[in-house]
Amino acid sequence: MFNKLPEQYICVQSALNYFNRNENFxxxxxxxEYSFWFDYMLPGLDTLDIPIPLGGxxxxxxxxxxxxxxxxxxxxxxxDADLGVRAYAKGYKVALVNSTTYEEANNEPINWIRQRSRxxxxxxxxxxxxxxxxxxxxRKIGLRGFLGFNFFVGAxxxxxxxxxxxxxxxxxxxxxxxxxxxxxxPDWVLFVSIFNLMVGNILMxxxxxxxxxxxxxxxLILFAIANPIYWLLHSAAAYMGLYQLVVKPFYWxxxxxxxxxxxxxxxxxx
Numbered sequence: 001m002f003n004k005l006p007e008q009y010i011c012v013q014s015a016l017n018y019f020n021r022n023e024n025f026x027x028x029x030x031x032x033e034y035s036f037w038f039d040y041m042l043p044g045l046d047t048l049d050i051p052i053p054l055g056g057x058x059x060x061x062x063x064x065x066x067x068x069x070x071x072x073x074x075x076x077x078x079x080d081a082d083l084g085v086r087a088y089a090k091g092y093k094v095a096l097v098n099s100t101t102y103e104e105a106n107n108e109p110i111n112w113i114r115q116r117s118r119x120x121x122x123x124x125x126x127x128x129x130x131x132x133x134x135x136x137x138x139r140k141i142g143l144r145g146f147l148g149f150n151f152f153v154g155a156x157x158x159x160x161x162x163x164x165x166x167x168x169x170x171x172x173x174x175x176x177x178x179x180x181x182x183x184x185x186p187d188w189v190l191f192v193s194i195f196n197l198m199v200g201n202i203l204m205x206x207x208x209x210x211x212x213x214x215x216x217x218x219x220l221i222l223f224a225i226a227n228p229i230y231w232l233l234h235s236a237a238a239y240m241g242l243y244q245l246v247v248k249p250f251y252w253x254x255x256x257x258x259x260x261x262x263x264x265x266x267x268x269x270x
Contacts, residue, residue, distance in 0.1 A: 001097055002062065010065035010092045011084075014058035015039060018105035020262035021217065026112055027105035027260075028223045029230045034105075036211035043096055050148025051088040051141060053081035053123075058101040065092060075250050076129070078122020085130055085149060089140040104260050111256050113237045118253040120157045120234075121241035125249065127154040160238035163231055170197065201228055 001012050015038035021031035038055065045052050059080060069086050072079040084094060106112040130137055130149065138146045170193060173181050185193075208224035244251055 001060075001095060005095055006093075008091060008093050009095050010062045010087060011054070011094045012060040012097050013042070013052070013054055013094055014060075014097050014099045014101050016055050016057050017100050017102055017215065019102040020105050020107065020260040022219065023105070023107050023260060023262050025223070025226070026109060027107050028220050029226065030105040030112075031217065032208045032211055032220055032224055032227075033230075035215055035217065036208055039214045040207070040211060045148065045152065046094070046096055048144070048148065050145050050152075051085045052094045052096075053078075053126075053153060054084040054094065056080045057103060058099075073129075076122055076125050077118045077250070077252055078126060081122060081153065082126040082129070085126060085141075085153070088145060089137075104257055106255065107260055108256075109233065111259065113233060113240060114253045115255040116234065116237035117240035117244065118255075119241075120160060120238045121245050121249075121253075123153055124157050124241065124245050127157075157238050157241070160231070160234045161242065164235045 002009065017034055017038070018027060018031045020027050022028065042052055056078075065087075069083065069090060069092075071083075073082050076082045087094065106115055127149075131154070134146075137149070141149065169181070169185075172178065173185060173190060205224045205227055208227055209221050211224075212218055212220045244253070
């Protein structure tokens with residue numbers, strides 16, 4: 001792959017997916033998420049030419065370029081995403097290869113939240129580090145890269161943090177007749193909110209349904225409907241990550257592996 005690519009390509013990122021996708025509800029949702037992220041989202045970011053947050057597995061680097069970038073930040077707990085931004089700032093490019101590395105999807109909710117809290121905390125760290133000087137960042141990565149970085153790295157943890165708050169406000173507004181809330185949010189706000197809630201959720205469910213087609217995981221299609229529930233797990237992880245960012249920012253939340261009862265080799269062959 002490197003022999004076929006121009007010199008500015010210093011990293012080849014393979015797709016990631018899971019060998020135990022049908023083990024339980026959590027592994028199915030995780031597979032939907034990863035299928036969309038690696039099969040559609042990252043190629044889309046590549047097409048738009050904006051920074052690609054690298055995944056933590058199956059990154060293949062040119063060693064000299066990796067050394068030039070300073071390699072991985074030992075204080076960032078999502079160090080590959082940070083490295084993708086730094087590579088983009090130097091004018092380097094990441095290629096996405098049509099090859100899949102299969103790993104174990106987390107099948108236990110508490111373990112999943114701990115793992116995801118580290119990832120979200122790392123996105124927060126990456127955003128804070130690179131946004132210390134926004135003007136300098138725009139000069140480094142351009143306006144398009146700056147907007148992409150804010151939208152896909154900065155807005156991701158913010159979205160998870162505000163999701164349950166907005167959901168609670170909406171439910172309280174609809175269920176209880178609280179005059180103070182109605183003063184703050186008149187009826188037209190309710191109508192706009194309902195429209196956004198329906199359209200936004202339908203669009204996100206639709207794109208997650210799309211994710212199964214490339215890999216023909218058709219049995220997962222209907223599980224995309226459960227995405228709003230899955231996002232609440234993200235929110236729990238985001239608040240855990242935010243807390244750790246304040247009290248122990250460099251703590252690496254370990255993930256227990258080997259919990260799956262599915263045989264990896266057999267399932268991948270199937």
